[in-house]
Structures are given as structure tokens and as C-alpha cells.
Amino acid sequence: MxxxxxxxxxxxxxxxxxxxxxxxxxxxxxxxxxxxxxEKSTAENVLIYEGLLPCADCSGIETILKIYQGNGTMEQQKFELSSIYKGKSPEKEFVEKGNFNTERGLENDPDGTIFILNWDKPADKQQYFGYFSSDTKKIYMLDRDKKIIKSKLNYSLDLKK
CATH class of the missing domain: 1.20.5 (Single alpha-helices involved in coiled-coils or other helix-helix interfaces)
Known part of the structure; x- marks a missing residue:
């Protein structure tokens, strides 16, 4: 018992x-x-651009740019840039994360938008992407002068989300 x-x-x-x-x-x-x-509010305020950018010594750079807009404050504006060099052995993914800021005006479009990745770092660490107000579904990689790269090669990414 x-x-x-x-x-x-x-x-x-x-x-x-x-x-x-x-x-x-x-x-x-x-x-x-x-x-x-x-996470939910961040996921709702994220733009995801994808595409294959040109590469000098590989078949292309598979690129994903995630823009986390947060609640609209500069402290919440984050980005994640993933790059995979295709045709390299082994293919490695490079991921860069940081803060971004925006500027109005892209070339002749005063309502266009430029994303300044790593805006809080020295100029040589900054990268620029921008879109025209008439087509926000395509974002262009920009040169150091914040101008669209003029080339026969494709320097744009397409909006996926």
C-alpha cells in the first residue's frame, strides 16, 4: 500500500x-x-528587393536588400544586404547589416527616394540605392554621386514584398 x-x-x-x-x-x-x-511590426514595415547584379569575376551577385522601416524613427531604420557570388566555389553569402537614412530626389524626379545604407559611417562605407516615384517596384544601385549607374548591365533589384 x-x-x-x-x-x-x-x-x-x-x-x-x-x-x-x-x-x-x-x-x-x-x-x-x-x-x-x-518582430510582427517590423515584418509589416519591411521592403524586400531581390535581383542579380553584375560581377566582374563571377556569373552574378544574387542580392537581397531588406529595408526595415520600423516605426519611422531613425533609430528603427535598419537594413540587411545579402550577397551571394554565383559561380564561385564555394558560393559564400555575405550579409551586411546597419542603419539607413533616406533623401528625397533621384536624378530628375524630386519625389524619388534614395536609401543611404550605413549613413552613420564614413562615406567609403556607404552604399546608395534609389527608386523613382513613378516606379517604386524597381530600385537601382547608385554610384558615389547618388546617380543611377549607366550601363548595359542590370544594376537594379525588384520589389518582392
Whole structure:
């Protein structure tokens, strides 16, 4: 009889531990729910551009530019630029993350937009992409003077999301 009570006590304890564990897994803590909200709001305010940029010594640079607009403040404006050099062995992915800022006006379009990646770093670390107000689904890689690169090669990325 004593053994039966011991087994019953262990079973009850085991069952209560498992139910607590499943409650913890399904019920997020306060900090987890904040993180989820941040990720969700960030995901809703992200622009994703993709394309194949020219490469001097490979078959092309598969490029994904993610622009996280956050809540519109400069502190929340982040980017992620992923580049994979195709035709290289092994193909490696390079990912750069940082802050961006925007400027109005792209070439003859006063309502165009220029993204200045790494705006808070020295000029040699900055990269520029921009789109015309008439076609926000295509973003162009820009030169150091913030002008569209004039070439027969494709220096643009297409909006995916």
C-alpha cells in the first residue's frame, strides 16, 4: 500500500510538471510577447528587393536588400544586404547589416527616394540605392554621386514584398 502511494505521488508530480511545461511553452512571457510584437511590426514595415547584379569575376551577385522601416524613427531604420557570388566555389553569402537614412530626389524626379545604407559611417562605407516615384517596384544601385549607374548591365533589384 505504501508503494502505491509513492507511485501515485510520483505520477501526480510528473503530470503536474508536464502540464506546467506545456503551459510555459504555449503562454509567452511578458518579454516574449513584446519581442513578438516588435518582430510582427517590423515584418509589416519591411521592403524586400531581390535581383542579380553584375560581377566582374563571377556569373552574378544574387542580392537581397531588406529595408526595415520600423516605426519611422531613425533609430528603427535598419537594413540587411545579402550577397551571394554565383559561380564561385564555394558560393559564400555575405550579409551586411546597419542603419539607413533616406533623401528625397533621384536624378530628375524630386519625389524619388534614395536609401543611404550605413549613413552613420564614413562615406567609403556607404552604399546608395534609389527608386523613382513613378516606379517604386524597381530600385537601382547608385554610384558615389547618388546617380543611377549607366550601363548595359542590370544594376537594379525588384520589389518582392
Amino acid at each position: 505504501k508503494n502505491l502511494f509513492v507511485l501515485l505521488a510520483i505520477a501526480i508530480q510528473f503530470a503536474s510538471c508536464n502540464s506546467k511545461k506545456s503551459q510555459e511553452e504555449t503562454k509567452p512571457s511578458v518579454s516574449d510577447s513584446t519581442d513578438v510584437k516588435t
